[in-house]
Amino acid sequence: MTVDEHSVGIVIPQTQYFDQPIELACGRSLKQYELVYETYGELNASCSNAILICHALSGHHHAAGYHDENDSKPGWWNSYIGPGKPIDTNHFFVVSVNNIGGCHGSTGPTSINPDTGKAWQRDFPPLRCRDWVETQRALMQALGINQWAAVIGGSLGGMQAMRWALEYPDELRHCIVIASAMKLTAQNIAFNEVARQAISSDINFYNGYYMDHGVAPKQGLRLARMVGHITYLSEDGMGQKFGRELNTGNFELGSDEEIEFKIESYLRYRGDKFSDSFDANTYILMTKALDYFDLAREYNDDPVAAFSNASCSFLVLSFTSDWRFSPQRSREIVDALVAANKPVSYAEIKADFGHDAFLIPNQRYQDVFHAYMKRVIEENT
Amino acid sequence: MTVDEHSVGIVIPQTQYFDQPIELACGRSLKQYELVYETYGELNASCSNAILICHALSGHHHAAGYHDENDSKPGWWNSYIGPGKPIDTNHFFVVSVNNIGGCHGSTGPTSINPDTGKAWQRDFPPLRCRDWVETQRALMQALGINQWAAVIGGSLGGMQAMRWALEYPDELRHCIVIASAMKLTAQNIAFNEVARQAISSDINFYNGYYMDHGVAPKQGLRLARMVGHITYLSEDGMGQKFGRELNTGNFELGSDEEIEFKIESYLRYRGDKFSDSFDANTYILMTKALDYFDLAREYNDDPVAAFSNASCSFLVLSFTSDWRFSPQRSREIVDALVAANKPVSYAEIKADFGHDAFLIPNQRYQDVFHAYMKRVIEENT
Numbered sequence: 001m002t003v004d005e006h007s008v009g010i011v012i013p014q015t016q017y018f019d020q021p022i023e024l025a026c027g028r029s030l031k032q033y034e035l036v037y038e039t040y041g042e043l044n045a046s047c048s049n050a051i052l053i054c055h056a057l058s059g060h061h062h063a064a065g066y067h068d069e070n071d072s073k074p075g076w077w078n079s080y081i082g083p084g085k086p087i088d089t090n091h092f093f094v095v096s097v098n099n100i101g102g103c104h105g106s107t108g109p110t111s112i113n114p115d116t117g118k119a120w121q122r123d124f125p126p127l128r129c130r131d132w133v134e135t136q137r138a139l140m141q142a143l144g145i146n147q148w149a150a151v152i153g154g155s156l157g158g159m160q161a162m163r164w165a166l167e168y169p170d171e172l173r174h175c176i177v178i179a180s181a182m183k184l185t186a187q188n189i190a191f192n193e194v195a196r197q198a199i200s201s202d203i204n205f206y207n208g209y210y211m212d213h214g215v216a217p218k219q220g221l222r223l224a225r226m227v228g229h230i231t232y233l234s235e236d237g238m239g240q241k242f243g244r245e246l247n248t249g250n251f252e253l254g255s256d257e258e259i260e261f262k263i264e265s266y267l268r269y270r271g272d273k274f275s276d277s278f279d280a281n282t283y284i285l286m287t288k289a290l291d292y293f294d295l296a297r298e299y300n301d302d303p304v305a306a307f308s309n310a311s312c313s314f315l316v317l318s319f320t321s322d323w324r325f326s327p328q329r330s331r332e333i334v335d336a337l338v339a340a341n342k343p344v345s346y347a348e349i350k351a352d353f354g355h356d357a358f359l360i361p362n363q364r365y366q367d368v369f370h371a372y373m374k375r376v377i378e379e380n381t
Numbered sequence: 382m383t384v385d386e387h388s389v390g391i392v393i394p395q396t397q398y399f400d401q402p403i404e405l406a407c408g409r410s411l412k413q414y415e416l417v418y419e420t421y422g423e424l425n426a427s428c429s430n431a432i433l434i435c436h437a438l439s440g441h442h443h444a445a446g447y448h449d450e451n452d453s454k455p456g457w458w459n460s461y462i463g464p465g466k467p468i469d470t471n472h473f474f475v476v477s478v479n480n481i482g483g484c485h486g487s488t489g490p491t492s493i494n495p496d497t498g499k500a501w502q503r504d505f506p507p508l509r510c511r512d513w514v515e516t517q518r519a520l521m522q523a524l525g526i527n528q529w530a531a532v533i534g535g536s537l538g539g540m541q542a543m544r545w546a547l548e549y550p551d552e553l554r555h556c557i558v559i560a561s562a563m564k565l566t567a568q569n570i571a572f573n574e575v576a577r578q579a580i581s582s583d584i585n586f587y588n589g590y591y592m593d594h595g596v597a598p599k600q601g602l603r604l605a606r607m608v609g610h611i612t613y614l615s616e617d618g619m620g621q622k623f624g625r626e627l628n629t630g631n632f633e634l635g636s637d638e639e640i641e642f643k644i645e646s647y648l649r650y651r652g653d654k655f656s657d658s659f660d661a662n663t664y665i666l667m668t669k670a671l672d673y674f675d676l677a678r679e680y681n682d683d684p685v686a687a688f689s690n691a692s693c694s695f696l697v698l699s700f701t702s703d704w705r706f707s708p709q710r711s712r713e714i715v716d717a718l719v720a721a722n723k724p725v726s727y728a729e730i731k732a733d734f735g736h737d738a739f740l741i742p743n744q745r746y747q748d749v750f751h752a753y754m755k756r757v758i759e760e761n762t
Binding site for chain 1 (some may be wrong): 564565566567568570571572574575578579582583584600601603604607608610611614616619620622623624625641642644645648649652672675704
């Protein structure tokens with residue numbers, strides 16, 4: 001562990017139990033649920049410095065710091081959350097929550113269904129971004145917060161942040177949308193469909209009831225993640241990182257037991273790791289939520305009308321090499337906000353690592369993000 | 382069937398048996414092999430009007446015309462081969478061959494290994510483009526042809542055409558390379574690796590010996606093809622064709638038995654069809670040949686040196702929306718040819734359908750291709 005002065009240090013996840021039923025967008029409800037979350041920094045006396053972090057497809061509550069002294073890796077957004085970092089924990093009280101439907105402690109497919117006494121598995125209700133907004137809002141109220149200084153998210157997290165701005169306009173002052181989109185393209189839906197098919201065609205999937213059989217569709221989840229990895233990286237980034245380099249020094253054609261290109265072993269390694277730690281039903285549920293998200297659907301497909309309700313300020317960020325959530329998708333958000341006469345800042349960051357760029361240290365990204373967050377602090381003092 | 386005046390009509394595949402062993406690039410050899418091929422048009426008296434068509438990953442010998450009166454679909458390149466078409470069968474004698482390693486009749490993994498009396502399956506030797514050039518050359522000699530008027534191929538077929546120009550410079554007058562590359566990018570290798578992993582993690586793969594068990598890894602092959610389909614189409618083309626259109630008229634969230642987006646049902650349909658008709662070991666073998674192809678490897682990674690041996694003329698074509706074999710890859714071929722002082726024509730065709738554009742009717746593509754082929758005819762008269 002390298003807990004330096006810019007780390008939030010050791011953090012302990014907390015759990016909030018909710019016994020009020022929640023009506024979900026699909027028409028079903030959860031009688032009760034739990035949210036696992038972490039906080040970094042201190043809530044001020046006026047409760048005006050709280051920030052909500054919304055996670056993406058494979059994310060969770062552990063966004064910054066370390067869980068113990070022996071932790072080899074910090075939280076997933078440690079580069080951007082901490083003392084002196086863009087989301088500066090010297091000034092902000094940061095709340096990072098594992099969404100319902102997830103598999104890192106919050107109520108989801110691996111939790112017990114109180115009606116049956118057995119794990120939900122594939123019977124867990126399908127979710128939409130608005131369901132996450134509702135549960136995040138319940139947590140907000142439990143923490144005594146009336147308004148977020150900012151709601152921040154990348155990718156699927158950015159969709160939640162936008163939904164917050166539409167649903168509860170008075171309860172956030174800033175909405176920060178990174179590498180996101182108002183809806184997925186057909187190509188994005190297609191990649192998600194391949195991921196779901198990879199999982200559901202695994203012999204160990206058992207139509208989603210694999211926990212009943214004491215197994216998990218790891219091969220399918222591994223494949224799904226491999227597809228994700230390729231598409232979340234850029235072609236150039238992958239070329240720079242791996243090129244056509246061979247694992248062995250020469251061309252051993254015929255030895256097809258061997259993994260010959262470095263890119264192959266990298267993908268297998270990442271796929272294996274992910275499939276050991278993630279739940280397949282959660283992966284399906286999250287990709288479906290991505291596919292279904294369509295910001296303006298209930299506004300006659302008019303994003304200007306959708307945003308007209310918003311009363312916060314917006315920061316929109318995109319990355320040049322991101323081809324699954326391309327800068328064009330972010331510019332559509334900005335165009336709609338401008339047309340709706342909302343305050344919006346936009347930056348397109350030159351970055352090599354595709355969609356993953358939103359997680360990776362990058363000087364200009366840090367500078368733009370930090371500058372914006374300083375304004376959020378100044379407004380509040 | 383719609384055999385019009387621009388079709389080559391009913392064609393009958395032929396088989397050529399070779400009893401001379403062939404030494405393969407991997408160091409192993411095939412004692413004997415068969416090639417299935419079709420021909421369109423007539424060989425002229427001087428045997429100077431022969432064209433070789435090299436197929437791509439999932440292709441075969443049936444490039445034009447129909448197999449019988451009830452055939453619902455013509456050969457895979459029917460739009461470009463026939464009387465009055467760019468590859469004009471009123472002038473040319475066209476030879477289209479199923480490569481060894483294939484699964485449409487030529488010797489491949491599903492053929493009997495004469496040493497064991499059983500199907501080769503995964504023990505079939507791995508192949509490289511140069512092996513296909515050698516077998517195509519054996520067929521050429523069997524047909525009494527000393528020189529091709531042109532060797533033509535798209536994608537993996539273009540790699541074979543380039544290899545012809547390097548290995549047997551005096552035996553072709555024109556080399557036509559469409560939507561191809563001198564070597565794959567890391568991203569392309571990565572997509573191929575996912576396809577192979579999808580196949581090999583299928584419970585019915587049996588380490589490649591699935592024929593012994595009377596089964597086939599159809600689920601894996603289906604997934605592999607779904608990934609291929611997404612990546613061979615362009616994002617815009619897919620958006621135009623499917624958008625985010627739903628199969629049902631409304632948003633049935635919760636009915637996750639259902640296929641909700643049209644793009645999903647299209648991918649499943651295409652994947653199912655392919656997995657019923659293609660051999661998984663062939664798919665693995667072909668993707669490996671793609672990955673390994675590296676035109677200039679034996680020339681100190683200098684493509685100019687590689688091409689310096691060539692004595693034919695070149696036509697190179699690329700398509701604007703092709704992101705797996707992008708125009709940049711074609712321009713690299715052209716740049717190397719120019720630097721090697723070889724005659725080369727190049728056109729980048731505006732087209733919406735990604736890599737698949739090389740198969741699809743497109744006026745400018747047809748015009749450029751036709752104009753070049755007319756020059757090939759004129760030179761020969």
